[in-house]
Amino acid sequence: MNEDSQQPRHARPVRRSGLGRTVVRGIGQTLITLGLVVLLFVVYQVWVTDEINRGRQSELTQDLRQRWESAAEDPLDRPDGGPARLPLGEGFAFIRIPRFGLDYVRVILEGTDEDKLTEGPGHYPDSALPGEVGNFAMAGHRVGRGSPFLNLDQLDPDDAIIIETSDTWYVYRMLGASTAGGIPGRRIVEPEAVEVVDPVPGRSGEEPTRSLLTLTTCHPKFSAAQRLIIHAELDGAPLAKDDYPDGPPALTGG
Amino acid sequence: MYTWIWRHLPGGLPGKITGSLVLLLAVSALLLFVVFPWLEPMLPLSDVTVR
Numbered sequence: 001m002n003e004d005s006q007q008p009r010h011a012r013p014v015r016r017s018g019l020g021r022t023v024v025r026g027i028g029q030t031l032i033t034l035g036l037v038v039l040l041f042v043v044y045q046v047w048v049t050d051e052i053n054r055g056r057q058s059e060l061t062q063d064l065r066q067r068w069e070s071a072a073e074d075p076l077d078r079p080d081g082g083p084a085r086l087p088l089g090e091g092f093a094f095i096r097i098p099r100f101g102l103d104y105v106r107v108i109l110e111g112t113d114e115d116k117l118t119e120g121p122g123h124y125p126d127s128a129l130p131g132e133v134g135n136f137a138m139a140g141h142r143v144g145r146g147s148p149f150l151n152l153d154q155l156d157p158d159d160a161i162i163i164e165t166s167d168t169w170y171v172y173r174m175l176g177a178s179t180a181g182g183i184p185g186r187r188i189v190e191p192e193a194v195e196v197v198d199p200v201p202g203r204s205g206e207e208p209t210r211s212l213l214t215l216t217t218c219h220p221k222f223s224a225a226q227r228l229i230i231h232a233e234l235d236g237a238p239l240a241k242d243d244y245p246d247g248p249p250a251l252t253g254g
Numbered sequence: 255m256y257t258w259i260w261r262h263l264p265g266g267l268p269g270k271i272t273g274s275l276v277l278l279l280a281v282s283a284l285l286l287f288v289v290f291p292w293l294e295p296m297l298p299l300s301d302v303t304v305r
Binding site: 040112117143149196 | 282301
């Protein structure tokens with residue numbers, strides 16, 4: 001109904017054609033579109049991967065509980081005392097951190113490749129196993145994919161980090177600023193600092209005498225420039241799950 | 255591009271609005287569930303291991 005010939009007073013701007021105009025409009029629209037795509041990527045990183053991970057973690061939890069109940073062979077059991085080979089990508093234990101709430105439970109998988117870390121915290125395959133003398137080391141995501149290690153920076157010395165295996169609770173406690181042996185509870189290192197997962201952190205080749213636990217994640221949040229490292233040490237003897245079916249005292253603040 | 259799509263969507267104003275929303279959702283889903291999962295491992299945003 002717009003009769004261009006009569007030039008109505010409130011006419012729409014005339015659509016002018018021209019190469020320059022088309023090119024500029026194209027660039028503008030492309031830039032706006034790219035901006036929106038980047039925003040959507042942030043939504044993906046921070047929320048969508050969390051949702052996907054939640055589903056995967058509950059599957060892994062069911063799997064692991066079922067395997068434990070069916071009395072199938074636990075790969076952590078080594079009657080011969082030889083070195084364990086856990087199947088890569090399989091869950092083998094739970095980690096609980098009471099500081100993050102009683103509902104904080106994650107399945108730990110074997111291996112630190114990205115496809116494992118997408119599903120949960122991953123155990124460095126060459127590091128010790130739960131409770132062993134040496135360094136039981138894990139990596140986990142800080143933001144997204146369940147964000148298992150989002151708040152590691154809020155842990156205080158002495159905070160409990162509890163590992164649950166098929167029949168045992170292991171209670172580790174975060175080390176202080178500088179304890180005997182020179183291993184701090186928390187430190188920030190460069191990504192190449194592989195010595196933090198050595199049997200004696202920071203001292204390659206030294207024979208371990210303590211049972212340590214190490215968590216690695218990225219630092220600062222939303223970046224991978226550095227690594228946040230938490231060191232903890234086994235606190236007391238392992239507790240049999242038969243004696244503590246509802247968890248060790250440390251779980252509820254003991 | 256957006257002008258072109260808008261002009262080619264059928265169904266008058268309601269149809270155009272519905273069509274735009276469907277397109278928007280389809281593109282978002284494609285990005286979230288196909289493109290981003292494929293792209294992400296190649297970005298240095300999420301390294302959490304020491305190596």
